[in-house]
Amino acid sequence: MRIATPPFYDGGPAAPSRTLAQIFRSTFSSYANEPALDDGVSIVTYGELESRIRDLHRHFVELGVGPGERVGIRRRSGTVELYVAIAATLLSGAAYVPVDADDGEERAEYVFDAADVAIVLDDHGVQTRRSGHSQPRDPQPDDEAWVIFTSGSTGRPKGVSIHHRAAANLVDAEYELYGSSQPLGPGDRVAAGLSVAFDASVEEMWLAWRSGACLVPLTKADMRSGPDVVEVIRRRRITALSTVPSLLMSITDELPAHLRLVILGGEACPDVLVQKIAGGSREVWNTYGPTEATVIVCGERLTPDRPVTLGRPIAGLRLAVVDADGRIVEDDGEGELVISGVGLGHYLIDPGQSPFRPLEPLEWTRAYFTGDIVRVTRGELFYLGRRDDQVKIAGRRIELAEVERVARQIPGVRDSAAAVHKDEDGSPVLVCYVVADESVTSSTIRAGLQRGLPGGVVARVGRLPALPLSTAGKVQRSALPWPLEPEALASFSDSLHQRIAETWREVLGPIALDTSSNFFEVGGDSTRAARVVVRLRTHYPAVAVADLYHTPRLDEFATLLTSREVPTEEEASREVRTRGHRQALFSFLAQNVAALWWV
Template sequence: MLADAAPVLLLTDSILLARLPLSAALPVLCLDADNAGNDADAHAYPATRARVNVTASARASADDGAIRAHADAPPPANDGVGDDTAREPAALDGNLAHASHPERLCYVLYTSGSTGQPKGVAISHRNVLRLVHGGYCELGPERRVLQFAPVSFDASTFEIWGALLNGACLVLAPPGPCSVADLGLTITGQRVDTAWFTAALFNQMVEHQLPALSGMRHILAGGEPLSPAHAQALLAANPSILLSNGYGPTETTTFACHHPVTAGDDFNLPLPLGRPIANTAIHILDAWLNPVPAGVAGELHIGGPGVGRGYLSRPAMTAEKFIPDPFSGQPGARMYKSGDLARRRADGTIEYLGRIDQQVKIRGFRIEPGEIEAALAALPGVREAAVLAREDVPGDKRLVAYFVAAEGAALDPAALRAALAAALPDYMVPSHFVPLERMPLTPNGKTDRKALPAPDLSRISDDYAAPQTPGEERFCAVWQQVLGLPRVGIHDNFFAIGGHSLLAVKLLAALAAGPNGAALSIKDLYLHPTVAELARHATADTRTPQ
């Protein structure tokens, strides 16, 4: 399979950029080639963002001298590796000779960066082994594990290698956009018993596909705070399911802590992060790296063999975040400064209190608003820019962009959104764009983020067109309810007025409800993103002979 996937130069500790859809080829590439996978997935990122990741990995060859980049485009003339022994194999007969080492690179995964450029997190084989043998999830030949997360999201590390390195069956989700109904059918039809969901997707599955979860043995959820109400609802309907609240940054290989949620938890309080998984050390420290007492807030630091190598070709940033571990007896051991505020309860469990910096998590994705601000400020006609994560409606956190136009420039929020959508992943494109005459400032001259106004949802669409048919009236009403808007016109684009992939799931479930429900797919919504188009498509679909 490796020979058929792409012509590659196989070098020790190299980076292999193989732009493939989700399939069995992806884990086979990592197993057969003693190198690292890179997440420049054509399906996960727009072309501009994928190009940034490819360029960064290629540059690492010259900077680090031990990393090689390969893509589906012709390689640069000077790859900078400097290895005269490298050669392109004529053919690969059988399996490659095993020459791996625990400290060699396994994959590079890019996360949002506050400087405006994504940063590549380098993870070793030892890091992955710590994850899949962490003692928090029982995996073996009798288990069937769902592979649903994109390979650009570190949860896929648990899904793929948790299954394959423990002899379990890996069940691939259907390719392309997938609704909760599709996911429910996959879980029941393929007898999936173990799965990881983002907290937001977990909520949707509990609300709309609770019966499909009845055969599950273990559900892990996380990426952002888990809803106590939804956790309680799952356990009330299925008391035998093991539910884990998982926590961990990409830099420490997916999971660092987990909390088994039980009926004995206080569901009126936020669910705790729990305790560290096996071979993981959690330290809650003050600014001078001293441990703080139970009940006192401090920065959460993570140690142990799950701590990654650092950031690809970012030595200064690596030194800042991956620091010497004074609590370890291992020479050269490091711990990761997470930037998360936490405290220990009296019983030793850990509570999450928030972020020290501006980093946010939305729908499970870690986002640096500064990266979006830099991309927005770089657009023609934009003088100043700011981006906030707002939660004006409880449980509905959204990115909001604020911009000041340069003198004489006329900026269209829809055009700004389109420009960012061409450069950033969809989860980093703000839901709302708010024009300002000037940025509010604090007394010391910095942007006063607390003074930035909530978006005026009554002015989301200036070209309002009223519904003309009963079907359009119903669709508009459902869109208003799902998006939390006072008014939706038939020509408003769902994704341009605040919609995103998880709200799309909620929208389709609402449209399918009732005796006159319309059974539509995520693909239908992407192809017909306005009320008029989607209502027309739904009507035409019901008239088409089956």
């Protein structure tokens, strides 16, 4: 990292200008017989991937889809077909617009309409939305590579467009950054478990496709397995993993030795996690970057003897810190982080008061003001938090205004306000407070929020007679009640259902539950599912997080646990006596059969 004058952080020259298509063709040429994708069902070599892309590209040409057009992607996670669709779109010159398969229909339609996609590739094939108007040609550095939608302060998701020049610079810079002692290459297996609607998924794909390593698609159940994710890493022989810190915070077993590269991002990285997983030959990196600046802008290799910092910029990017008056913060101060360089994208629709603007003290003609507050100490950058209402839940960026907008669209909801609190374990809890008609149930409100919010973002519901307002008439978020008032718990017919309900409430808060309650519809997520499983393993050692995903209804989950309960001492003693009687009877029969045989 170089320090310039006036002081800013400089990643050095950008990588040579090229496209993702050029990177792909280089990999196809060098590693045709190496595995490119392995979803546990089928293995596709780079040569076979090129052939499948060529077949799909011919169909694109027939539909007029190529440079200048956009392709919607909405396929199940964990499949080869999802990544073939993305690769084919990029090589055709069109831009891909991903939507998580678990996102509600309302959000998916909004994204595809706002991006004006010509076709959508889903699990049923190719869905045509309108005629394409592109002529076939090779993509150029200035062509769009993808549009990823992130939460907007207006309450509507906003699309961020990234071009091939910026995307290829990221891919080449990361290839030089990671694996300094042993670069990734054939024989490595890179996990692909993040939603492709989350920009960090780009890192997963291209860690493999730039180096000739194998991309290993993982299912949602794999990535939501909490403490059991270590077994997934072991079973799928993962050597490189890019993920959010909260996934690894829940593990209790040691990570397998063959996992030699771990890249963390999307959330603040706790020092305790570094102590847990870093050290030895394994590389562990903390990375930072907004969607608007092509996934990551800086990173630092973590070691147990150093605090977690944001690190240094990657090639082609520069960072600066400005105070509230727009002055550059040189050292031992706080301010907003500002980014400039080749990685900057742009919004499909300028939201007004754009965070893209010049940074005059440094004569940067175009910079991105992140809204993230950092502290500068002896040249190191430490993340402190946000200066606005943007939050991160499960690594997904979301504006509180979007939560409030979705809530207000639910019939019977008159007003809403959203806030983030901490539960007893210190995990963030998104709460949507509503003023609603008595005829509208909390479950109806939860279902409406689930339809309109990104997949994986779950909000608890707090009901109020009125929102607390300041003298200026604005909502006072600090006055919103927390913890929430306990809701009534149904009476259950047996102790097992009661135990499950009480465990859920320990983790999710004092919410109303009955036998039909669905864990993930009443506020559960992957982190909280792991905490439920840890509590239940005292009585049910074999229970796994995947069980809760397969049977999320309380009554169905109880049925599953019935077969896994540890017997009491009296039951175990009875089983031993019964087993003894069976063995004595078997011995008596065997002796008589033997005697008959001798006769």
